[in-house]
Every structure is written in structure tokens, then in C-alpha cells.
Amino acid sequence: MARSYDLVLFGATGFTGGLTAEYLAAHAPAGVRWALAGRDAAKLAAVRDRLGRNDVGLLRADATDAASLREVAEATRVVASTVGPYVRYGEPLVAACAAAGTHYTDLTGEPRFVDEMYLRHHDTATRTGARIVHACGFDSIPADLGAYFTVKQLPEGVPLRVEAFLRANGRPSAGTVHSLVGAVADAAPARRAHRERRRREGTAPGRRIRAGGPLPRTHPLRAWPVPMPTLDPQIVARSAAALDRYGPDFRYGQYFALPSLLAAAGVVAGAGALAAAVQLEPLRERIPSRWTSGSGPSEEQREQGWLSLRCTGVGGGQGVLTEVYSDRDPGYTTTAIVLGEATLCLALDDLPDTAGQVTTAAAMGDRLIDRLDSAGLTFRVLARRTGVRD
Numbered sequence: 240m241a242r243s244y245d246l247v248l249f250g251a252t253g254f255t256g257g258l259t260a261e262y263l264a265a266h267a268p269a270g271v272r273w274a275l276a277g278r279d280a281a282k283l284a285a286v287r288d289r290l291g292r293n294d295v296g297l298l299r300a301d302a303t304d305a306a307s308l309r310e311v312a313e314a315t316r317v318v319a320s321t322v323g324p325y326v327r328y329g330e331p332l333v334a335a336c337a338a339a340g341t342h343y344t345d346l347t348g349e350p351r352f353v354d355e356m357y358l359r360h361h362d363t364a365t366r367t368g369a370r371i372v373h374a375c376g377f378d379s380i381p382a383d384l385g386a387y388f389t390v391k392q393l394p395e396g397v398p399l400r401v402e403a404f405l406r407a408n409g410r411p412s413a414g415t416v417h418s419l420v421g422a423v424a425d426a427a428p429a430r431r432a433h434r435e436r437r438r439r440e441g442t443a444p445g446r447r448i449r450a451g452g453p454l455p456r457t458h459p460l461r462a463w464p465v466p467m468p469t470l471d472p473q474i475v476a477r478s479a480a481a482l483d484r485y486g487p488d489f490r491y492g493q494y495f496a497l498p499s500l501l502a503a504a505g506v507v508a509g510a511g512a513l514a515a516a517v518q519l520e521p522l523r524e525r526i527p528s529r530w531t532s533g534s535g536p537s538e539e540q541r542e543q544g545w546l547s548l549r550c551t552g553v554g555g556g557q558g559v560l561t562e563v564y565s566d567r568d569p570g571y572t573t574t575a576i577v578l579g580e581a582t583l584c585l586a587l588d589d590l591p592d593t594a595g596q597v598t599t600a601a602a603m604g605d606r607l608i609d610r611l612d613s614a615g616l617t618f619r620v621l622a623r624r625t626g627v628r629d
């Protein structure tokens with residue numbers, strides 16, 4: 240189908256969108272036709288001026304105006320959206336992309352949004368050929384591709400167990416705080432959407448896939464593991480359901496690897512306090528109101544950032560220890576790189592034949608790992624063992 244653009248970035252006037260626009264300006268190959276979309280023409284023009292790229296198009300679109308989003312979706316082959324919180328703003332664009340057969344990437348870490356988009360738009364996207372790929376940032380690319388990379392080091396056709404341990408240093412942006420508070424406050428509708436999705440989606444025939452678990456069986460680091468109740472394990476489980484390579488019985492667990500018992504207790508207590516606070520209406524409003532849209536960690540703060548996700552994989556008598564690593568801030572600098580590369584990958588690469596709501600591993604797998612490895616998120620094997628008991 241003839242389209243004016245290869246890709247459009249929706250949300251470039253925000254903090255993470257601005258970093259993603261800078262990444263694309265520096266790394267999109269010559270000849271790629273791309274545009275910035277947003278609701279404020281003057282702000283969009285200012286971003287384009289900052290990039291010094293007159294060849295980049297500008298499109299007016301508002302997340303609350305379905306017709307404007309339809310025009311964006313019909314003008315391009317891929318849309319990347321950094322307009323969140325996604326539960327509040329995201330659905331009309333997903334609907335427009337699914338209807339237009341346009342591939343889509345975003346940065347959501349909100350499980351409710353992903354499940355509701357599956358329930359409402361997966362069938363349409365499957366029919367039109369659109370790949371709807373959520374969570375193309377710090378959530379959930381390191382985990383999804385880290386697990387995929389680890390699985391590929393192990394024998395085929397046997398039960399596999401992967402456990403992932405995250406260490407990271409970074410600070411949040413305003414958009415992240417707003418989305419986090421919304422996601423924690425949204426627990427009940429999120430559970431309902433998840434139950435409905437499980438009922439509709441069913442299980443992978445003849446295979447067993449489990450994600451979660453209170454404690455790991457392996458301990459590759461001197462650290463205190465705390466289970467991560469984020470979107471990541473659900474995304475990894477969906478990749479396992481989509482790809483036979485994860486074997487007949489796949490089990491995944493993901494943990495923060497914290498340096499001390501005190502730090503572990505602090506994280507658990509902090510998460511509990513946030514969950515309790517956002518149940519109270521005044522606090523739910525007050526906590527995020529101190530964070531202004533467009534703000535986030537400074538360049539100096541981002542320079543201190545890094546992330547390491549170590550995965551142990553066991554199966555068929557073999558064991559492997561892998562690492563996904565970035566020496567840059569995880570939430571924003573690394574996120575802009577991985578969102579930019581995932582979007583370029585969908586726009587330009589020869590990919591497996593998938594459609595509908597799909598994960599990064601199922602939609603882009605090896606091609607995206609190659610791209611990220613060259614761009615600064617590295618994937619490597621640290622150790623292998625044989626004669627390991629499953």
C-alpha cells in the first residue's frame with residue numbers, strides 16, 4: 240500500500256518522545272521518510288527545529304480526536320507512540336492502526352492497557368496484518384529479548400526454566416510517575432481485563448507456560464531477590480506461547496536483585512505504601528501533580544544510569560548465564576534507543592509473518608537483537624555449564 244511515510248512518532252513534544260526523536264534523527268538511515276505527530280503545531284515545529292531536520296514531516300493529531308489519528312495511521316507504515324498514560328490516551332491510536340493495517344509500537348508498562356487492547360483490537364489487527372507491539376521500552380524489551388536470547392542457548396524440545404535478575408540505576412520522568420500511579424490505582428479493572436483475556440486467549444495447545452513465582456531457584460548474584468510484579472513476566476509468557484522454541488514446559492521468574500536485606504525490605508514496604516496511598520482519592524491526585532509533563536531526569540542524572548538483566552537458563556541437562564546490559568540510563572536514554580530501533584525494525588526489516596497484538600520476541604526476535612546489540616543494549620553469554628539438574 241502506498242503511504243507517505245515509513246514511520247511517524249506521536250508524542251515527540253514530551254520527555255521520552257523528544258529523546259526518541261533525537262535518536263531517530265541521528266540513526267534513521269538516509270531515505271527513511273518520517274514525521275512527528277502531536278496536538279500542538281508550534282511545539283512540534285520547535286522539536287523539528289531542535290533536530291535541525293527540515294525533511295521531517297509534521298502532522299497534527301490529538302489523542303482525543305479519532306479522525307486525526309485515522310489520518311496519521313493511514314499516512315504511514317508504522318506509528319510509534321510515546322503519549323501516555325496509555326490507559327488514558329492510548330486506545331484511539333491502537334484502534335486506528337489496527338483498522339488501517341499500520342504497525343504500531345509504544346512504551347506502555349500498563350498491564351490493563353495491553354489486555355484491553357488485546358480484547359478490543361487484536362482480531363481487527365490480525366485481519367488487516369497490523370503488528371501491534373506494546374512495551375517497546377525498558378518495559379519490556381530487556382526482559383522479553385533477554386529471555387528469548389537465553390532460550391536460544393539451550394536445547395530444543397525440552398522443559399526450560401529461565402530466571403531473570405534486574406539491577407539498574409535511574410530516576411523517573413513525570414509521564415512515568417503518572418502512569419505508575421494510574422496502574423497501581425487501576426488494580427481491579429486490570430485484574431478483570433486479565434481474567435477476560437485468559438478466558439478468550441486460552442493456553443498454548445500441548446504446552447505448559449508459567450510466569451511468576453515467589454522465589455528463584457538460582458542465585459547468580461550476591462543479591463536479595465524480590466519478585467517484579469510488572470508487565471515483563473506476562474510479555475515473556477506470551478512470547479513463549481507464540482514460539483515453540485520455548486519448549487513443551489517453560490517457566491519464567493523475574494526479580495529485582497537488591498544489594499541488602501534492608502534494600503529488599505524497603506522496596507517491598509515502598510510498593511505497599513504506594514498501593515495503599517493511591518486508594519485514597521486526594522493522594523492519588525496529589526502524588527503525580529508535583530510532576531510536570533515534559534520533565535524528567537537531567538542529562539547529568541541520565542549519565543549515571545545503567546541496567547543489567549542477568550538470566551539463568553536451565554534445561555536438557557544444560558545451564559547458561561546471560562546478560563542484557565546498557566551503560567546508559569534505563570528509563571529514557573536506553574528506552575529511546577530501543578523504541579527507535581524496534582520502530583525502524585518494523586518499518587525496514589524482513590520479519591517473521593505475524594499480525595495482531597504480538598511481542599517483540601515473536602514479531603522481531605533475532606533482527607531486533609542484532610539491531611540493539613549494535614546500538615548499545617548488548618546481549619551476551621557469560622557462562623555455560625553441562626550436567627546441570629533441571
Ligand SMILES: NC(=O)c1ccc[n+]([C@@H]2O[C@H](COP(=O)([O-])OP(=O)(O)OC[C@H]3O[C@@H](n4cnc5c(N)ncnc54)[C@H](OP(=O)(O)O)[C@@H]3O)[C@@H](O)[C@H]2O)c1
Pocket residue numbers: 250251252253254255256277278279282300301302303321322323324325328346347348376377378379412413414415416418419531532533534535570571574
Ligand atoms: N515503560 C517504559 O519503559 C517507559 C519509559 C519511558 C516512558 N514511558 C511511558 O511513556 C509515556 C510518556 O512519558 P513521558 O515522560 O515522555 O511523558 P510526558 O513528558 O508527559 O509526555 C507526554 C506526551 O503526551 C502528549 N499528549 C498528552 N495528551 C495528549 C493528547 N490529548 N493528544 C496528543 N498528545 C498528547 C504530550 O503532548 P504535549 O506536549 O502537547 O502536552 C507529550 O508529547 C508515559 O506513559 C510513560 O510511562 C514508559
